[in-house]
Amino acid sequence: MNEAKALIGGEYKYGFVTDVDSDTIPRGLNEDVIRLISKKKKEPKFMLDWRLKAYHRWLKMSEPEWQNVVHPPIDYQDMIYYSAPKSITDAPKNLDEVDQEILKTYEKLGIPLVEQKRLAGVAVDAIFDSVSVATTFKDTLKKVGVIFCSFSEAVRNHPDLIIKYLGTVVPYGDNFFAALNSAVFSDGSFCYIPRGVRCPLELSTYFRINSAETGQFERTLIIAEEGSYVSYLEGCTAPIRDKNQLHAAVVELIAMKDSEIKYSTVQNWYAGDSHGKGGIYNFVTKRGKCIGDRSKISWTQVETGSAITWKYPSVILQGDDTIGEFYSVALTNHYQQADTGTKMIHMGKNARSTIISKGISAGHGRNTYRGLVKVQPNAQGAKNYTQCDSLLIGDRSSANTFPYIEVKNKTASVEHEASTSKISEDQLFYCQQRGISEENAVSMIVNGFCKEVFKNLPMEFAVEAAKLLGVSLEGSVG
Amino acid sequence: MVTMNPEILDKKTKETGKYVPLFEAFEKTEGKRGAAWIRKLRQNAFAHFCHSGFPTQREEDWRYTSVGPIERTPFHLASETLPHITVQAVERLRPCTLNWNRLVFVNGFFCREFSHVSDAFEDLNIGSVREAIVSKSNQLASYLAQYVRYDQNGFTALNTAFIQDGAFVYVPEGKVLERPLELVFISTSRETVSGTVLAQPRNLIVVGPSSRATIVESYVSIDQETYCNNVVTEIILEESASLEYLRLQKESGRAYHVSTTKVNQAKDSVFSSTCVDLGGILVRNDLHVDLQEEGAKCFLNGLYLTSNEQHVDNHTLINHPRPKGTSQQLYKGILDGRSTAVFSGKIFVHQDAQKTDAHQTNKNLLLSEEATADTKPQLEIYADDVKCTHGAAVGQLDKDSLFYLKSRGIGENEARNILSYAFANEVAQRIKIPSIRAQLNDLLTERYGHRSAGEGVHHGSA
Structure with missing residues (x-):
């Protein structure tokens, strides 16, 4: 295992900065900045009022300190809160009009829009620095009545839906970062699946942080009406830069009676270099609410990027016979830190939840699972199964498990299992004996370790995730 | 930094302020006994108690347990004048009728007439802390309060401030204590001058290198009164020492019981414990084990059977700073009535603690509609060559x-x-x-x- 230390050092493959003329506003945050953001986005008054309410709440809040991560203090006045590619003002009518630089960026990222339109059958609402610049497959979706657009468009075109649902799952004062997001959110995706519709496409958004020193504040809202189904994919990569960047997104999911929302994430933002310099701070609030009976929300995430990941995709199981699922792979290499997990709040009768969390720490990586399973007094027949496994590669890595279980109903059945281990020398020896290099063997074993999670990802994502894991682990063994 | 809002500060001074006259009176009487070091220790601990006060639910370690009732009760320190208890009553309360070594404490004070010790060899000490303060001051000084930190918890600070009596057991090198030693703590508020008694036994158990002992600590009451037992026990196991430790808590149904047990283990020592909680209305047990040197092993078992309005909170912390440590925990609870039970167990594996083998299981059985179980098993691991698991379950039959x-x-x-x-x-x-x-x-x-x-x-x- 002497060689096992050298593999740490895979350079970030998606590191480049596209030179696009950005329309930015001055650093800092105050009421005027919020008014300016709202004005630039031509928002109706209710939106501005909501942002301001959130801002005033945020001022009274302090940054949480309980999470198991360390970072230098963030100066919230030293950030730019809005940035949009200039070309948006010219409003491209089709792909030919889209900024060639942007298109090139997508190509480097492996999402050629033109190709995708024809081959993959995936509708992409690609977000480039906070504003949607291209949307595909709108027609297909329009036929079945699915609304899939950028959040700003939704604010303008469907204000009734926004007023009705925005902040109902994650209120603007929910936590420090959610409040900040509510005040300054730039853009995001909005998705509405009407009653009884099974969304014919897998909806997908590629996020990308581009303009240097711009915090990105995404806001996503997905509403699945009675009996509908949607699978939503979120994936992201970002260019190399020096200064730490804050990313505080909010995702709200609402599932009505008999509906199902499947939300998959592959997160591969810039993680900082091998000395822990730079990288994205990813402080995200994701929560879903199973309002109607028999509804289902499923979170699947593969977290390989970001210097610090801090997110707990949660499900409130409000209806009877609802299902909440959380499948997660979190990989930390070099000096990355991840504090992630989920909350399952059982309120309705016979609600079931499953949590499978796989943490991999290599190098000086620090990986924490933090989860809560709560069974309220009226949640008869609640069932939960939790499994968190940690894999340690290298003797300077760490793995922590902090589950909280609170049961107030005797008919509940809650199980939690966790284990921590390293790749055994026997396993490696066995593979090597059969002509598989140590690096490939590690990658193979790690992929096997994560299989339970990967199988819940849509096919294209599963392939990407497996590849990503290989790339991220490069340099951790060998 | 959490800024203290003045309201909380006021409340804190109010709650701890009640203890200032008690401490002053205590110093006047007890201060004369013993060496300067113990007076200093008490004063430091009391200053700390005044500063930190009782823990609140804002603190992560206390989020499921409110000590409000203890905070609000105007306690009287247990007095030396013992309430009238018959030998028969004591005999009935003892967990075992066999002819063991036995120390009996009433409201935290050593009671010679009920105790007897049949094992005796050179350097063996089975006696009270109160005597040791005077006669074995130097020996006591090298162990007492060296392991339990009074600056981390209001209850240990309060106990340390009023160190007066408890069991002091010292088993010298290479000896086997053939007969188990029984420590019986009887508490009662009966026949006391006025109101509710606060007893604060302070125990110290040292098992020398390659020695072996069995100790049964039991907490009982002769009536169903309200009183509070705030116990601190320090256990030191030297190299290759082995201790079988049992803790039976059968306090009165209206008693408050707060205990802190700190175990410090040297190389290849073995600590096996079983803690059983049956009584008390508000119970909190902290059990911290430090596997200070290589090859130390600990086995912690716990059982809590709760009913009515009982609240039982068990916190364990196993520290693995050195390689090749082993720890195994099994805590089980059966909850009935409107009772609540809390389990929080942390396994902390430091960077150098390779080859650690740590396992923890907590299972809770809910028998009634209104019972609540909160469990928080935790792993914090900074070494890679380890085998660590934990499991928790809450369910019904x-x-x-x-x-x-x-x-x-x-x-x-x-x-x-x-x-x-x-x-x-x-x-x-x-x-x-x-x-x-x-x-x-x-x-x-x-x-x-x-x-x-x-x-x-x-x-x-x-």
Whole structure:
């Protein structure tokens, strides 16, 4: 295992900065900045009022300190809160009009829009620095009545839906970062699946942080009406830069009676270099609410990027016979830190939840699972199964498990299992004996370790995730 | 930094302020006894208590347990003048009738007339802290308050501030304490001058290199009064020492019981403990084990049976700073009535603690609609070559097992009792002293109304 230390050092493959003329506003945050953001986005008054309410709440809040991560203090006045590619003002009518630089960026990222339109059958609402610049497959979706657009468009075109649902799952004062997001959110995706519709496409958004020193504040809202189904994919990569960047997104999911929302994430933002310099701070609030009976929300995430990941995709199981699922792979290499997990709040009768969390720490990586399973007094027949496994590669890595279980109903059945281990020398020896290099063997074993999670990802994502894991682990063994 | 808002500060000074006159009076009487170091220790601890006050639910370690009732009760320190207790009453309360070494404490004060020690060899000490303060000051100074930190918890600070009596056990190198030692703590608010008693026993147990001992600590009451027991026990195991430790908590149904047990283990030492909680209205047990040197092993078992309005909170922390440490924990609880039980167990594996083998299991059985279980098993691991697992479960009796028993003609109630008994018995069976095991077995049998088929356990002797 002497060689096992050298593999740490895979350079970030998606590191480049596209030179696009950005329309930015001055650093800092105050009421005027919020008014300016709202004005630039031509928002109706209710939106501005909501942002301001959130801002005033945020001022009274302090940054949480309980999470198991360390970072230098963030100066919230030293950030730019809005940035949009200039070309948006010219409003491209089709792909030919889209900024060639942007298109090139997508190509480097492996999402050629033109190709995708024809081959993959995936509708992409690609977000480039906070504003949607291209949307595909709108027609297909329009036929079945699915609304899939950028959040700003939704604010303008469907204000009734926004007023009705925005902040109902994650209120603007929910936590420090959610409040900040509510005040300054730039853009995001909005998705509405009407009653009884099974969304014919897998909806997908590629996020990308581009303009240097711009915090990105995404806001996503997905509403699945009675009996509908949607699978939503979120994936992201970002260019190399020096200064730490804050990313505080909010995702709200609402599932009505008999509906199902499947939300998959592959997160591969810039993680900082091998000395822990730079990288994205990813402080995200994701929560879903199973309002109607028999509804289902499923979170699947593969977290390989970001210097610090801090997110707990949660499900409130409000209806009877609802299902909440959380499948997660979190990989930390070099000096990355991840504090992630989920909350399952059982309120309705016979609600079931499953949590499978796989943490991999290599190098000086620090990986924490933090989860809560709560069974309220009226949640008869609640069932939960939790499994968190940690894999340690290298003797300077760490793995922590902090589950909280609170049961107030005797008919509940809650199980939690966790284990921590390293790749055994026997396993490696066995593979090597059969002509598989140590690096490939590690990658193979790690992929096997994560299989339970990967199988819940849509096919294209599963392939990407497996590849990503290989790339991220490069340099951790060998 | 959390900024203290003035309201909280006011409340804190108000709550701790009640203890200032008590401490002043205490210093006047007890301060004359013993060396300067212990006076200094008490003063420092009291200053700390005044500063930190009682823990609040804002603190992560106390989020599920409110000590409000303890904070609000105007306690009186237990006095030396003991309430009238008959030898017969004591005999009835003792967990075992066999002829063991025995120290009896009433409201935290050593009571010679009920105690007797039959083992004796050079350097062995089985006695009270109160005597040791005067006669064995130097020996005491090298251990007392060296392991429990009073600056981290208001209760340990309060206990340390009022260090007065408790058990001091010292087993010298290479000796085996043949007969188990029984420490019986009897508490009562009866016949005291006025109101509610606060007893604060302070125990120190040192097991020398390659020595072996068995100690049974039990907490009982002669009535159903309200009182508070705030216990601190420090246990030091030298190289290759081995201690079998049992803790039976059968306080009165209205008693508050707060205990902090700190175990410090040297190389290759073995600590096995079983903690059983049956009584008390508000119970909090902290058990911290430091596997200070290589190859140390600890086995911690716990059983809590709660009912009515009881609140029982067990916190364990196993520290693995050095390689090749082993720890195993099994905590089980059966919850009835409107009781609540909390379990929080942390396994902390430091960077150098390679080859650590740490396992933890917590299982809770809910028998009633209103019972609540909160469990928080935690792993914090900074070394890679380790085997660590933890598991937690909260649930009810297995339907299939119930069906199986019913299909064989056993009634619903009896079937439930059999299964509850079996659930608790997993912990009871790990007790190595047959007579104590049998006693606990009787207790379970009585509680879950079922006669055990395995009568064999009753015939053990110690």
